[in-house]
Amino acid sequence: MKRSPSAAKPASPNAATLSGAEAIVRFLKDSGVDTLFGYPGGQVIPLYDALYDSGIKHILARHEQGAIHAADGYARTSGRTGVVIATSGPGATNLVTGLANAHMDSVPLVAITGQVPTTSIGSDSFQEADIYGISIPITKYNYLVKNPADLLDILAEAFYIASSGRPGPVLVDVPKDVQTAQIPYGPPAEVSIPSYNPSPQPHKEEVEALAAALSRSLRPIFYVGGGAVTTESAPEILRLAEESDVAVVSSLLAKGTFPDDHPLSLGLPGMHGAKYSNLAINESDLVVGLGVRFDDRVVGDVRRFAPLARVAHVDIDPAEIGKRLSVDIPVSGDLKLVLKLLLKLVKAKKRPAWRERVVKLKEEHPFVIPAAKGAIKPQAAIRAISEVANGEAVVVTDVGQHQMWAAQLIAAKKPRRFLSSGGLGTMGYGLPAAIGATLADPGVPVVLVSGDGGFQMNIQELATIRQYDLPVKIVISNNGCLGMVRQWQEFFFQKRYSQTIFPYNPNFAEIGQVYGIPSRRIADPGEVQAAVRALLETPGPGLLDVLVEPEENVLPMIPAGKGQTDFFEN
Amino acid sequence: MKKIISILARNRPGVLSHVAGLVTRRGYNVESIAAGPTENHAITRITLVVTGDAKVLEQVTKQFRKLVDIIKVDIVPHSLALTGELALVTVSAPPEKRSEILNLVGVLGVKIKNVGEDSLTLFISGSARSVDAAVKALYPFEIKSMARTGLVALPLEKGEEEED
Known part of the structure; x- marks a missing residue:
């Protein structure tokens, strides 16, 4: 990092001096945040005071969990970082489920929590909880601001980390005395964290190996995940799929990235996925994961997933590659960059037999809604x-x-x-x-x-x-x-x-x-x-x-840990 | 399979919590963890000794690399690292056993840190293996208390990161 963590920023002669709380609000406004979600409490009164006439729209939820899920829904819909505020202790612990939820689904969030004053931390004060410690496993990164001089740089880092690379929630715990301390306000230094590279360039050889496999494949499938949404790769995926007749299955998080009504779309695979989706994977000779986790609810028994296929996996997070099942063609890097390279390397090729097979599988195994017998289905x-x-x-x-x-x-x-x-x-x-x-x-x-x-x-x-x-x-x-x-x-x-x-x-x-x-x-x-x-x-x-009918069941179903075609017959 | 993982990390509050928490959370077995400053005050070196098969080690390495504060992660083969460990061991040393222990102290090349009425506290340093051997040699005498630092390691070939 360019800055040294605790050095006070040199205040320019006309730099405004603001309270920590005012600086947070000013920072949010200057960063273009216009909507916040939250719930006040004792240790965030200074922050709420600064918000009072700030012009930022604050949505008052009725529970902190509601506030953080709302920020999550806001982020997923807009693509912008969701921001949530809660007080210390119970306010902060009520965020826990929302943080874990956003962490699992890679949703960019910044949670700002109040904390008891630095002088009281560790003494089991009223409404004190170690939300820093609690949130380590369920955030992408987290901070406890101990020095007011660090506040603005930490906020800049928090937003940068939350929204870059594989996104995720970042928590910033701000003790009350940090909110009331006077600090010079200036634009934060450019964020640079040498230990963090959010946009890794793909290795050319890896992409070339994938391009070669795709060119050779007779029955290719793209398995698209949330990374395609984050990187806004829908156009590239559509083009590549259409040019080369690649069938497309989508994880729950990617739904809509490839249009569900497209002839090459095979919808959701896995436990409650379409029968045709699982059957197609079972027949495929190349499954290419695109920003997806190969989640256990999709893969089931790893030994029986895509038994005829080589598996390629493109992901910005190298830790995802090979985590659940072994991958033949690993490609680590930003999905959008990989797809752009692929479009250059892969020559368009029609695969009429595979396309027909995909259409036929869908015709043979449609979702049938049983006729209502009394109650609504x-x-x-x-x-x-x-x-x-x-x-x-x-x-x-x-x-x-x-x-x-x-x-x-x-x-x-x-x-x-x-x-x-x-x-x-x-x-x-x-x-x-x-x-x-x-x-x-x-x-x-x-x-x-x-x-x-x-x-x-x-x-x-x-x-x-x-x-x-x-x-x-x-x-x-x-x-x-x-x-x-x-x-x-x-x-x-x-x-x-x-x-x-x-x-x-x-x-x-x-x-x-x-x-x-x-x-x-x-x-x-x-x-x-x-x-x-x-x-x-x-x-x-x-x-x-x-x-509705109380005893209706979700079918098809592949029981947990079973193979791709072990459809449960009731 | 026992491996040494050598980590360079930003010296920030909480970095050890992040590393240690990840290890337990992901279900890895850690034999020891040791942390301390490097030549650069902004950087901390953390040395872990972990056990697990190759796949587990690959995952643990990738998970470490993912942490925002982690600058570098090396899986260090024993042959390519300088390693060392310290131990303080207090053994029961009644008069009739004392000479036997002192004899052993000479053989093992350990130092005497404290001489008590019925006990001796020994200071052992060396490679993990030699510390193990010394501690084992002391077993026949009653070990009253012991503290070991855990292994620290310095990769020999600087900048040589093992590919995973």
Whole structure:
């Protein structure tokens, strides 16, 4: 680093002297941050005082977890770094799930937490928690600011680290006396961290090896992940796939990067992926991971994943390459740079036989929504959302069965239009993330699909929606149980439904009304299409509580750790 | 397979927490970890002795490289490193055993740090192997307490980073 960590910046004669708190706010404004999420408390009063007339839009959540998931949804939708503020102790610990969630899914976030004064740290003061220590494993990097003179450089580093390379959450813990200390304000020095290289140049030989393998392959597949979203590589992937007839499967985080309705698209692979997607991987002779983790929910039994294929893996994070399964062609580097090189090296080549095979597999194994027998099929409600939204809305999910149905049935056409907690699988993510999405791009409609379990985990954020009149369209796939766990109990635990049925649930439509959100409950399969259309077409927030078939299962399913074609037959 | 991992890191508060935390979190076995300053006050050297198969070592090395503060990570073969370790060992030394222990002290080339009423505290230094051997030789006498620093290593060929 160019600066020495504790040297006070030489104040130019006209440098303003600000309190640490004012400097934070000024820094955020100067960095172009116009929206924050947070919740005040004792140790961030100076910071909130500085925010009071700052002109920055601060979204007051009703729980710090809601604030950080909202910042996450904002970041995923906009591509910008989400910012969240919480107080010390419980405020900070309430961020933990949100940090872990963003860390797993590589979402750029900066969390600023208040801390007890430096003089009190370590004495178990009121509302003191070692959030620095707690957050080490769930952040990309973290700081405890002990010296006010370091504050501005740390903030600059935090934003740089969060948003560069493989993005992730960075936490900055700011003791109250650092917030009140007077420091000279000046533009922070250019960030340079010699030990950190966020944009590694790909090795030419590695890319050439991949290009050669791709040219030789008869049945190539791209397996696209979140890295393609971060690096905005959708155009390059589309061009390469179309020029060379490469089939494309997408991880949950990449959904929409390659249009779901494209003839070469094979959708989501893995445990609850399309049968055609897994069968195609099983037949492929070259699987190329593009900014993806080869997650266990996709790969299953590593020995039986893509048995006929050589595996190539392009990733900016070398630690991902070879982590789960051994890779024949490793390519470490920035995905966009690799794809640009590949486009130069790979000669366009039509593969009509493979293209036909892909189309045929899709025809032979479509997703079939079973006909309703009395109760609404949850899949029907989700397909209705897809039809009405027509790829234009941001669809946000919670976690569970509805999430997998959404991954299967929502037709996404653009990146950053499908938000889901992929790695951590955080129930309660959906509602606040949808709040963040509405603020990222106010022109784009936002639909939340949630289950009745996850919805209740951050239900307090309905107040946030009402307060700011945020046009979140909420669809609750309400089966009165924890559907995914219940499904596992049905399949693998002899239907012993231990603690997965809710004998009591409130009426969510009535709850919505109490929060001032126009709400409706439906139970008749004939009502679904019109009710979903009305919800999406009515301006402002709205809630649709859809009573669905309680014992519906997500299929196809490959049980955990099983091979690629071990489809569970119920 | 036992390997020495030599790390150069930015000398920042918390860097040892980040390194040590990663080791336990990823389920690696560490025999020892030692940290201290280098010729450059802004840089810390951390030496770890870890066990695991080649795949595990590759992962642990990559995970270390990923840490923002880590400048360089070397897996150092024993043959390409200068290594050393220190140990302080207090052994029970009643009058009837004392001469036997002192005899051994001469053979092992260790120093006597403290002479107590019924005990001797010995200062052992050398390669990990010679410290092991000395400690083993002291087993027949009652070892009352012991502190070892863990191995420190200096790669012989500067700038030679083993490819992974």
